[in-house]
Amino acid sequence: MTPWIEEVGVQYDDGSTAGDSQVLVLPPDPATTVVWRMTAAGDSDVLVTGPRTKASYQAKKKLPALVRLRIQPGRVRSLLGVGGDELVDRVVPLTELWGSAATSLAAELTEHRDDPDRAVDLLARQLAAKAPDRQGRSGRSELVLAAIEELSAGARVAQAAGRAGVSERYLRRVFIEAVGLSPKHFARINRVRSVLGRAGSWSRIATEAGYFDQSHLVAEFRSIMRVTPAAFAAGRVPVTTC
Structure with a gap:
């Protein structure tokens, strides 16, 4: 592989x-x-x-x-x-x-x-x-991969840009070209994915996943998952046939 x-x-x-x-x-x-x-x-x-x-x-x-x-x-x-x-x-x-x-x-x-x-x-x-060059990486590629690692570990976009020595604007541009999402949206999606399938107090889950509070988790979850956490856990989702 x-x-x-x-x-x-x-x-x-x-x-x-x-x-x-x-x-x-x-x-x-x-x-x-x-x-x-x-x-x-x-x-x-x-x-x-x-x-x-x-x-x-x-x-x-x-x-x-x-x-x-x-x-x-x-x-x-x-x-x-x-x-x-x-x-x-x-x-x-x-x-x-x-x-x-x-x-x-x-x-x-x-x-x-x-x-x-x-x-x-x-x-x-x-x-x-x-793959045209399976061993080599460009400077931009290295930058994006390093930012992905930082963001996946919970860093803020400003932190990832600062550690890479570039502006947030530049990081956003090269990140979108490579990944397809802005660094902020990438982090939001990863955070929502981290709570899927988890059980227990939503307040505790919110804290452990890096949300400000439970209402922050619910709002972001509903925006990205298109349903509330409770509805998702119960299987109440908008099914399409296409």
């Missing part, structure tokens, strides 16, 4: 879905994800889902095979040749970026529909092979 792949998700439908939730929760995500899927009709395609600024809730579809490779924020241009700002809140067929090479890849992946490990390995290797 390449160092650019932060997370791997695999779903192979064996027909035993009774009792599973029929809602697919897609939380906001500062990362870009490459997805290979097969439909029940046997069609195969590879998609690129850009950074998601708000949560989405969809009715689940049965797919014989689904593989997701989540790319580390800030690494998208190295692998796909486009910045995160060109992908934010979009789902783009890989053919738009790679042309016929993406069509060939989708066809080759169908040979591994019953072998998820090989499908993941093939998709990861093809992504790595497209």
